[in-house]
Amino acid sequence: MSTEQTTAADGFSYTLTRALASPAAKVWQAWTTPEQYARWANADAGSVEMDVRPGGAWKATMVTPDGGRFPLTGSYLEVAENRRLVVGMDVPGKPEPLAMTMELAEQDGHHTQIVLHQTCDTAEERDMAEQGSTMLLDGLSAFLTDEASN
Template identity: 35%
Template sequence: MAHLKVTVPENSQNILGIVTINAPLEKVFEAYTKEDLFAIWWCRGNPMKVYYFDCKDGGSWHVAEQSEDGNEYEFTGCFHEVAKNRRIVQTFEFLGMPERGHVMLEKAEFVAIAEHRTEIHTHSTAMSQEDRDGMVASGMESGWRQSVEALGKLLESDN
């Protein structure tokens, strides 16, 4: 079963996470970088509208979650680096804020810890500590955990 550990350091703009999943690194990386797989798990497993998803250095993405409460929640970002089976560096922005510009810079590093077990080490940095705290207060961890569970459901059944 996929597992998420989140750390929110005091007096910091960072959110740190470790995802552990019982799937080979290559399959996990593919689930992050292939639009059809990404659309299955990323928005907590809820239906997702993909406006565009160009997962490459300099590419960008824009998606909308179709949530169970009937609302649509839009997210966007730019890919700074996509190093196959090693690392993704990107921005992340929730478009439901009253104003734009509350962007996070995120780095995800993919580590094979066994043949069929992968860890993803994430480091997200907000523009300010206030932005980071707002993200945490919004229920970010619960949504992230649901997405990790959906990723596990997608990938772990194959092992």
Template identity: 35%
Template sequence: MSDLKNRTLTIEKTFNAPIDLVWEAWTQPEHILKWWVPNGMDVQIIEHDFKVGGKWKYTMLMPDGSEFVSEGTYKEIIELEKIVTSADFKPMTEDVEIQTLFEADGDKTKFVFSVIHATPEYCKQQEEMGFYNGWGSALDRLEKVLDTIILN
């Protein structure tokens, strides 16, 4: 097993929303539908069994007509603190682990999103394929969803 630091890509962000809303937007299908995919695309939630051992599977239709499938199994859930899941994003990324950490900071939420890869080489390849742009834009959309929830 190689050094964890060299196999992990991480994005840290502070959302201007209380932790319960960030948790809800991250875990509830009606909100996931609004931020999981790039602008102008739609996601379908095939399965969303939010419990340890539960499976999740989302698909999105690509402009060329092919399907992009995201799926995994929840390994650990500590409410309002941590979610750990296996993940495959076929055809681009397979056999990674996602660790998502939530920490209340007054009426804001500190958020740490890490993806752990099998090898440092695979991690570097994923970074070069646009990890930070892709997930960064998804988290920007999540921020907009949170603003909408707060306003309602």
């Protein structure tokens, strides 16, 4: 996995890139199907709801390794099936959702490069968001590997 952090005039950004041994359609399905997402993203089973279309809402209750539970909500800002998903996350005290972009580039029908990018207001927010996104990519990669071996 490659990681890049930048500090732009308008915020603090990170970009994570990872190669996955799955076609883009399988990666997309894992990211946009509530049952699959709950399995790899450390969400409470039954807490994930997704209306995957521009303006559609999503929600999930994430479970931390120590058992803490964090309800999250947001909306889909941009949807290009099997290619690009821009997810807005509601953040208390902020007027606009925090957007994260996921881009998929299929390599040869069997491998996909996934890129996650996000710009935050502070270095601390960026570091926390990057840590969360790294955990998501780790879970997604393990899930897709398990699915391929079944």
